[in-house]
Amino acid sequence: MRFERHISRWVLSTVVLLLVAGSSAFAQNGKVNFRVTPKQAYIYVDNAAIGEASKHSFLSLSAGEHKVELVNYGYQPVTRTVTVVAKKTVVLEVALEAAGGKVSGPFGAITIEGASRDAVLLNGKSPDYFVGHGDEFNNEFLFKQELVVPPGTYQVSIQSKDKDVWSGPVSVAADQRVVVDAHKGIRKAVPWKRGEKFGTIPRFTVGTASARVAVAKPVADLSATTAKVNCGETSQLKWTSSDAPKVEITPVGEVTASGEVAVQPKQTTTYNLTASGPGGTATSSVTVDVNSAIQADLGLSSNEVHYKRVGNQVIEDGKAQLTWTVSNASAVSIDSVGTVDPSGSRSFTVAPQKSDFGPVDETVNYTLKATNECGGAETQTVALHILGSIEPGALTMRSVYFPTDQPGTRKSQAGLLASEQEALKTIAEEFKKYLAYKPDAQLILSGYADRRGPKSYNQRLSERRAELVKRFLVEQGIPDANIATHAFGKDSNLTADQVKQLVSENAGLTDEARQSVVRKFGNIVLAYNRRVDLTLSSTGQESAQVYPFNANDYARMVDRKSTKKAKRTEVAAERERESAGN
Numbered sequence: 001m002r003f004e005r006h007i008s009r010w011v012l013s014t015v016v017l018l019l020v021a022g023s024s025a026f027a028q029n030g031k032v033n034f035r036v037t038p039k040q041a042y043i044y045v046d047n048a049a050i051g052e053a054s055k056h057s058f059l060s061l062s063a064g065e066h067k068v069e070l071v072n073y074g075y076q077p078v079t080r081t082v083t084v085v086a087k088k089t090v091v092l093e094v095a096l097e098a099a100g101g102k103v104s105g106p107f108g109a110i111t112i113e114g115a116s117r118d119a120v121l122l123n124g125k126s127p128d129y130f131v132g133h134g135d136e137f138n139n140e141f142l143f144k145q146e147l148v149v150p151p152g153t154y155q156v157s158i159q160s161k162d163k164d165v166w167s168g169p170v171s172v173a174a175d176q177r178v179v180v181d182a183h184k185g186i187r188k189a190v191p192w193k194r195g196e197k198f199g200t201i202p203r204f205t206v207g208t209a210s211a212r213v214a215v216a217k218p219v220a221d222l223s224a225t226t227a228k229v230n231c232g233e234t235s236q237l238k239w240t241s242s243d244a245p246k247v248e249i250t251p252v253g254e255v256t257a258s259g260e261v262a263v264q265p266k267q268t269t270t271y272n273l274t275a276s277g278p279g280g281t282a283t284s285s286v287t288v289d290v291n292s293a294i295q296a297d298l299g300l301s302s303n304e305v306h307y308k309r310v311g312n313q314v315i316e317d318g319k320a321q322l323t324w325t326v327s328n329a330s331a332v333s334i335d336s337v338g339t340v341d342p343s344g345s346r347s348f349t350v351a352p353q354k355s356d357f358g359p360v361d362e363t364v365n366y367t368l369k370a371t372n373e374c375g376g377a378e379t380q381t382v383a384l385h386i387l388g389s390i391e392p393g394a395l396t397m398r399s400v401y402f403p404t405d406q407p408g409t410r411k412s413q414a415g416l417l418a419s420e421q422e423a424l425k426t427i428a429e430e431f432k433k434y435l436a437y438k439p440d441a442q443l444i445l446s447g448y449a450d451r452r453g454p455k456s457y458n459q460r461l462s463e464r465r466a467e468l469v470k471r472f473l474v475e476q477g478i479p480d481a482n483i484a485t486h487a488f489g490k491d492s493n494l495t496a497d498q499v500k501q502l503v504s505e506n507a508g509l510t511d512e513a514r515q516s517v518v519r520k521f522g523n524i525v526l527a528y529n530r531r532v533d534l535t536l537s538s539t540g541q542e543s544a545q546v547y548p549f550n551a552n553d554y555a556r557m558v559d560r561k562s563t564k565k566a567k568r569t570e571v572a573a574e575r576e577r578e579s580a581g582n
Helices: 002-027 418-437 455-475 496-505 511-519 521-529 554-558 560-581
Strands: 029-037 042-045 048-052 058-062 064-071 078-084 089-095 108-113 119-122 130-133 144-149 152-160 163-172 176-181 185-191 204-207 210-214 219-224 228-230 235-242 246-250 253-255 259-263 269-277 280-291 295-300 304-310 313-316 318-327 331-334 343-350 358-371 377-391 443-447 483-487 531-536
Touching (some): 029 078, 042 130, 058 078, 108 152, 163 176, 163 185, 235 269, 304 318, 318 331, 418 455, 496 521, 511 521
Parallel strands (some): 144 210, 219 280, 228 280
Antiparallel strands (some): 042 048, 119 130, 119 152, 204 210, 235 259, 246 269, 295 318, 331 358, 443 531
């Protein structure tokens, strides 16, 4: 008995606790009063299938925000966010608007048994695919309650709250009725003669103990404003669809039911529009052809130019102009020019690659390269022929000057002072380069003596001077055959006026040196005539008669005493060599 009393007390306590807890939870709820037209509209709350609005006119929901969807096939769905307040009632009054016209056959039918008022969806799991509830599709006797669909295969889902009661594929043929058990799936398929009699029927019909939902097959149409574009150009895709909650264009992505979008394909692309809904799938496609070919033209104002350079001076330079036009390209460049606009021109002066003396005969290629983002590429090349010559300019030559009465003998090396040797070395280097261009050229050496002394003596003296210069140039590497000598003695001496003019033109003279020249002008006139002039045979160029006033050994050339002393030393050295030879 004691045990039984304990059990009774425990049960009673548990019941009281449950009642208190339930009362507390209920106290946190509020209600939504649905006033919906049509009254057959179905309620979804937070994506869970609840039931007909007429059967749930006062729906208890927890306090807070809720997503409410009201759907009825043949009407535009409505979504609301409802804020529920504990112990309060919120009124939601909605009138759904009819959408879509009548539906044309052929038709088949689906009967749903055992689904009570569970939601029925075709080809999707969201409210967008809702077509009705089980009680609207479960009777094919006197009072018809039927789901009419176009022939095809459907993924049927029967939902209760947030769970699937049953889901699976159902294939329906024209004028055929398929019976589906909500828990076991397809039960049978039987002929459906009524379907043959339907022409066009409304999407939603309801009467006393009867209902009919006629599902429309989606419609899709896709077009392009431009079916063929060049690379980089755009085409506008335009589309329309109906009865399709899900619309996508590949490769664009998911889109609205109707609209337009600009596309810029990089290659020929087929765009596929797919519209999916409860009534099946509709497709439409369009191809935009992309032209990746590049058209290019490159031209030259002249295919041949002439060039001439003498020394460092360009006498004739080749001028040319490149002109080009390119279409359907995103990048254009020309070798040796760089990146350029798609169309343009460029003037330029042409110079050959070679730099040494000789004839010029070269070809320069200019290559245009054009590409685009679609894989197109084009190359154009033009050739420019350069003809001409590079010739040596005037040689750097000045006359060579000697002290009085030098050299004394034909074999003597005296008289060719250090300053004059350096001048001759420079001339020799330039003349050797000149010979590479013109091998038959000659340096003509003309020896002179001043007016003092007998004519015959001065003639021999001028010969020795020319010969001494020749020997020195041969030692520097100039072939003997390319040097000729002449002697003029004291004939053709420069006059005092001529020397005066030469002195005035000598830019290297300082004021002090110029005064010294004036004081010794008589000696300077004589010094100017003790020389060897050089002439280039091929051009007639003559050496400049510039006296080396600034040379370190200048005094030896103009001072007779210094010259006599040097001559005595030379004569003694010559006799010593002759004695040794004997």
